[in-house]
Amino acid sequence: MNVLVDGLLEALRLLVRGDPEVLGITLRTLQVSGVATCISVAIGIPSGTVLALTQFWGRGLMVSLVNFAMGLPPVVVGLATWLMLARYGPLGILGILYSPTAMIIAQTVIASPIVTGFTLAAIQSVNPKLRLQMLSLGANRLQYLWLLLREARLGILAAVIAGFGGVVSEVGASMMVGGNVRGYTRVLTTATVMEVSKGSFQLATALSIILLFLSFIIATGLSYLQQRGK
Numbered sequence: 001m002n003v004l005v006d007g008l009l010e011a012l013r014l015l016v017r018g019d020p021e022v023l024g025i026t027l028r029t030l031q032v033s034g035v036a037t038c039i040s041v042a043i044g045i046p047s048g049t050v051l052a053l054t055q056f057w058g059r060g061l062m063v064s065l066v067n068f069a070m071g072l073p074p075v076v077v078g079l080a081t082w083l084m085l086a087r088y089g090p091l092g093i094l095g096i097l098y099s100p101t102a103m104i105i106a107q108t109v110i111a112s113p114i115v116t117g118f119t120l121a122a123i124q125s126v127n128p129k130l131r132l133q134m135l136s137l138g139a140n141r142l143q144y145l146w147l148l149l150r151e152a153r154l155g156i157l158a159a160v161i162a163g164f165g166g167v168v169s170e171v172g173a174s175m176m177v178g179g180n181v182r183g184y185t186r187v188l189t190t191a192t193v194m195e196v197s198k199g200s201f202q203l204a205t206a207l208s209i210i211l212l213f214l215s216f217i218i219a220t221g222l223s224y225l226q227q228r229g230k
Contacts, residue, residue, distance in 0.1 A: 026214060037160065040111035052124050103178040103185060114163045
């Protein structure tokens with residue numbers, strides 16, 4: 001209990017003093033996870049919409065793969081990304097291993113299936129009679145898609161929240177492809193693991209509290225948009 005209290009006080013002290021290293025780590029966390037979430041949304045919402053509205057050979061297999069990928073262990077994703085980006089890997093020529101870009105790629109792979117799966121479920125939950133009513137009123141294809149997405153917006157916003165939550169708390173893949181380089185790829189999760197390994201439990205607790213606070217602020221904002229839409 002003393003560690004938690006000391007960690008909370010340390011977190012407040014670091015934030016009030018504006019510790020440059022902690023602020024840099026926090027901003028980098030927001031940047032990497034935010035960009036990964038945006039890319040995942042750009043991939044996941046269209047993919048989930050297509051899977052929900054179209055019938056094609058192999059669709060059942062695709063849905064199963066999406067559901068399977070939603071639970072992929074981050075360490076496995078990190079290893080696969082590392083093998084792709086390593087010097088002798090297929091994408092090694094890009095030279096982006098141990099960089100924020102590599103972390104964004106790994107986190108995008110983690111979050112995209114989550115956004116896709118939630119979007120698929122949200123659109124499929126829309127009453128089929130409502131879909132027919134849209135078409136009967138003369139909606140063209142674009143209008144139909146727009147109205148359908150509006151009807152499923154609560155579930156889609158839940159997909160965004162779940163996607164962001166899945167990457168902002170991730171540590172295995174980020175550590176593997178980012179390397180936890182001070183001032184370059186170190187984020188709140190990897191910094192917390194490092195401090196624990198050093199025995200600095202007070203600072204590790206403080207970083208964890210800051211991460212929780214950051215996640216809470218983002219989740220609260222997205223929840224507000226979700227419930228206002230309701």
